[in-house]
Amino acid sequence: DTAVSQTPKYLVTQMGNDKSIKCEQNLGHDTMYWYKQDSKKFLKIMFSYNNKELIINETVPNRFSPKSPDKAHLNLHINSLELGDSAVYFCASSQDRLAGETQYFGPGTRLLVL
Amino acid sequence: AQKITQTQPGMFVQEKEAVTLDCTYDTSDQSYGLFWYKQPSSGEMIFLIYQGSYDEQNATEGRYSLNFQKARKSANLVISASQLGDSAMYFCAMRAGTNAGKSTFGDGTTLTVKP
Numbered sequence: 001d002t003a004v005s006q007t008p009k010y011l012v013t014q015m016g017n018d019k020s021i022k023c024e025q026n027l028g029h030d031t032m033y034w035y036k037q038d039s040k041k042f043l044k045i046m047f048s049y050n051n052k053e054l055i056i057n058e059t060v061p062n063r064f065s066p067k068s069p070d071k072a073h074l075n076l077h078i079n080s081l082e083l084g085d086s087a088v089y090f091c092a093s094s095q096d097r098l099a100g101e102t103q104y105f106g107p108g109t110r111l112l113v114l
Numbered sequence: 115a116q117k118i119t120q121t122q123p124g125m126f127v128q129e130k131e132a133v134t135l136d137c138t139y140d141t142s143d144q145s146y147g148l149f150w151y152k153q154p155s156s157g158e159m160i161f162l163i164y165q166g167s168y169d170e171q172n173a174t175e176g177r178y179s180l181n182f183q184k185a186r187k188s189a190n191l192v193i194s195a196s197q198l199g200d201s202a203m204y205f206c207a208m209r210a211g212t213n214a215g216k217s218t219f220g221d222g223t224t225l226t227v228k229p
Contacts, residue, residue, distance in 0.1 A: 031215065041153075041203060045216040056215045090159060099147045099209040100166050103217055105159035 003027050004106035006091050012112045013081055020077045021109045023091030030096045031055075032074040033103065034066060037088040049074055050097050081113045116141045116210050120220035127196045128228050134181070135191040135223045137206030143167075145211035148189040150180065153222070154202040162204075165189055196227045 004025045013019055025032065033056075034046040048056035052068045063079045074091060088108045094101040117140040127133035139148065150162040165173045165180045173180040181190040193200055203224050207217040 033216070041222050043205065043219040045218075048215040050215065058216070088157065092159075097215045099143075099145050099211050100164070101147070101209075102149060102161055102164055103209075104161060105151075107158050110157075 004091055004093055004104050006089075006106040006109050008109060009107060010110050010112075012114065014114055015081055015083060017081050018077070018079045019081060019111070020075055021089055021091075021111075023074045023076070023106055025072055025091075025093040025104075025106075027093055027095075027104065029093040029104075030071055031094045031101075032068065032071070033092040033094075034074065034076050035090040035092060035105075037090060037108070039087070043090070047074075047076075048097070055097065078111075083113050086111055086113045116143075116208055116218040118206050118208055118218050118220035120206055120223050122223045123221070124224045124226070126226050126228060127193075127200075129198060130195055132192060132194045133196055133225065135193070135204050135206075135225065137189045137191065137220060139187050139189060139206075139208050141208065141210045143210035147209045148180070148182070149207040149209070149217065150178070150189075150191045151205045151207060152200075152202045153205065154199075159205075163191065193225075198227050198229060201225060201227045 031050045033048045047066045049068045065077045068074045091106040092103040094103045119138045146167045148165045152160045163175045179192045203222045206220040
């Protein structure tokens with residue numbers, strides 16, 4: 001059973017296109033996240049949702065729009081893709097937003113913008 | 115502001131030996147959690163071990179242990195009896211009380227286990 005799943009696993013697209021990445025967790029967790037890992041492997045938080053409410057938005061360009069239809073899903077839509085958006089995008093979830101709660105990551109979506 | 119520092123970009127260890135991966139952290143919060151993740155070449159992020167700021171005992175999970183020295187603000191990962199499959203990138207991360215909605219990650223350490 002996959003705990004945190006993401007689709008698609010790979011995404012190759014042209015500059016200027018709009019794309020979406022979907023994330024689902026079956027752990028019953030309240031809090032979900034999007035992270036970006038760049039080519040140097042640096043991991044940085046983008047967004048965090050708790051019970052469908054946005055709680056963290058880390059100065060991400062407004063071309064990126066997360067959406068949480070329910071607490072098991074957190075999707076990421078990206079408008080007008082740029083070359084610099086090429087990265088691995090990880091979805092994660094945790095029981096809640098407390099400091100002691102472990103985040104569990106999805107397998108990642110490898111986005112390549114040409 | 116929260117900060118995680120991993121000073122070892124790359125480490126080598128002989129198979130079956132123990133290795134320590136360094137991690138220091140900085141936060142003004144009293145309540146925080148420290149985590150280690152493994153990222154093999156296949157790319158997934160695998161949770162390894164957790165230490166809470168109020169935990170008095172060092173955390174252990176199988177061959178992994180966390181050497182937590184609160185006064186020095188360090189949370190080093192010790193892997194005992196290294197295996198070839200331990201070759202991967204290892205990330206130290208922290209979640210702190212007032213802004214626990216996110217984790218701050220270090221830059222990672224690439225561990226290579228030699229046969």
